[in-house]
Amino acid sequence: MENTKHDTRQANRRGSRHLRVGLEISPAGVRVASMWAVDQPSVQSARLVEPILARIDLATRPVLVEAFADPRVTRGTFRKDLGHSYGVEQSGVVHVSVPFDDLRQLAEVRIRVLDASNAGLGATEPVGVAALFDSPPDSVRVIGDVDTASLRKHPDWLKVAAALVPADPGRFEIYLDRAGEYRWRFRRASGECVADSGQGYASREACENDVRWVRSHAPSSPVVSLDLLEGTRC
């Protein structure tokens, strides 16, 4: 029984991480309203009940379908003997998940949104909902879609990229040169050398001291643009 639950959990997960994309739905269609990265898989719901449907494709392949209550409808909290109260707005936001394992997959995202309020679909399983997007019946209204280009235009994209692209940690190396002196150099993770000690040290301790000094002072050191000073040649 426990194994069955575990298998179900695994089967419903999509990607190792996901983008959470806020989509504003209005009479003009769909536009990206917000975006952030989540370090968790998306979960594919087995039954889709709500009328606003979204299909997320990566490289033209559907990877997730989601359903939402109509975000243009505001429902007041339940009150005894009164029930809910309702209001209708011009626009509203739903948040879709774009699951991925590799950042390169985000190069070809497409999110399509349909309104099936009048279709009377009931609860529908994901494969059936995904197929609706290929040839929507007359009872289903196409609201709009967004793609990678739309995501990239949004200001949140830069924050997402900064959060997702792993920082290049680089590394300091201490080594002995041909003269038997100690030196240090700094390499990117790719192996490229971008800085070195410029001198040999007679002792390892002196070399380590300068590595410590560079590590502690470099982050707050100013950049002096000698190249921009007229007539300066170094």
Next chain:
Amino acid sequence: MIVLVNDGRPGGCNRGDTAAFTRGERSEVIAHELGHNLFRLGDEYHNDTRNFVGVRGEANLTEQPATWAALKWGALVAAGTPLPTDPAALPGGWNNRTSVGAFEGGGANFSTGIFRPVLECRMNQNDPPWCPVCGQEIDRIMGAF
């Protein structure tokens, strides 16, 4: 997405996948709302007399099935329970919160054409706990996590 508002007065609303509650809202009300937002459960109350026509997707509401043997929560109905179930003629030993049948009325607005599983549930009156049908759906959805 859940937004908590630092206000002592009761209140809140839901839009799309976003719910907002004040800190003064009753926990039973918030639980009812999360029944909608997290578990896609429908309202089991009705305060109108409309007739429902169509298909209900929620786990705890159904249109009249083609045959009562096909009732979506049929596995939770005890043998001998009449379907549909008349609240005025309940079998002996009936528990309004845990005994499952098919009572006409629900979905907030419909007194006919739609059925709910129990007489008292969080999705009907707020204060009772969720019924066996709602509980099963909550367990199914949470199982994915």
